[in-house]
Amino acid sequence: MIAKTVLQKRVIELTDKLPLITQKQKDWGFKKLLKSHVIISRKKMFCLDCGESWSFENSRWQEEVVGVVCPCCEKKLDIIDNKISFSLNYMSILTTVKEFQVVRIVLLRKEVKKNTPANYITKEVVQHWIDPKGNITTVAIERNYRTYCVDQWYLESKFSIKDFVFAYNPEIYPLKKILPSIKRNGFKGNDFGLEPQELFSVLLKHSKAETLLKSNQIKLLERFVKYNGDMIFINENWSSIKLCIKHNYTINDFGIWRDYFNLLKYFNKDTSNIKFICPQNLKESHDKLMKKKAEKEDAEDKILQIQRLAVDEEEYKLSKSNYFGISFEKGDLQINVITKVEDFMKEGKLLNHCVYTNEYYKEESSLILSVKRLGEIIETVEVDLLSMSIKQSRGLGNKKSEYNAEIIELVNSNLSTISSIHKKAA
């Protein structure tokens, strides 16, 4: 994109003013973020970093237990079996230029070959520029868009304004230069795993984020930064949250607290009373109200229930039917989008969580998926459609199942399918 606005033009002008990436920064990146490898061939080891080779007596297994160190470059080496020709990673550098906070993202690439010293390449590929008001302007060099591999950069191309989202959140070089205003708003060096540009932007834009950070309500801060729906929720219920902060009540599971809070509202409880909003045992209080709501609905007139369900089914179909075909599997796991409100009810009852009671089928920006293992429902996943990321995945009694990590990985690797449908629907 061509720089059009005053801000964009200024950013492009300043990209040249940044200092060069220093050798010290590059060395840190290569040492910390790229592994060094050794390859074994006929009782000989080949260091892929310095090109040295040597014979060894022990079994491979013994070598692996003791750990291989190159006698020449003295690096700790990981044994690999498959031939590789390169490895790559990214690092972030935080710096400031004039009135801007800048997040610089640098590609680290190491090309390796048996009997040859490795070839090290670094190239700055993306920069996020955050102005004093918290607006983010992203510039990047060109990328090959005809492939799904996001790492194919045209290394000779120049920086220009971009609107893409970079797929990684690289590790940050430990020496950071931070704008005084960001520090004043509570940033002390910890990014809590959030993308730094997102965190900085929110800290500059919203005083509530500053309050959350300074009062150590990190779970709320995370959701405030990452999910638009949660930001709206926090804004709308700020007076209750402020009370929690005032009484040093730290919310550690925001998902459950939010559901619980909505249940309080459903039962017309006083949400300015800390007795209600700061429960000693959140999960217990949550489950109690969830049960109470389910019982109340059960006791209602059956005809009314059927009528309400029919309306909900119709509305759900209208808002989410585009996604109904989505289904993927790996090994024993099978994951699909829930297609009926009735199935929300069944799943909520089976796993004893509030996916139905708290009407997740009405969440405009959420997509709910059901996870089965060998035909049995084990977890429910919520994907946030705006940030295209997993918001939560919970099994029986809101806990993680033993397959949680696999599930997260499987959903993550299929987010592009959901994203392409979401884009078409928008």
Ligand SMILES: [Zn+2]
């Ligand atoms: Zn070596």
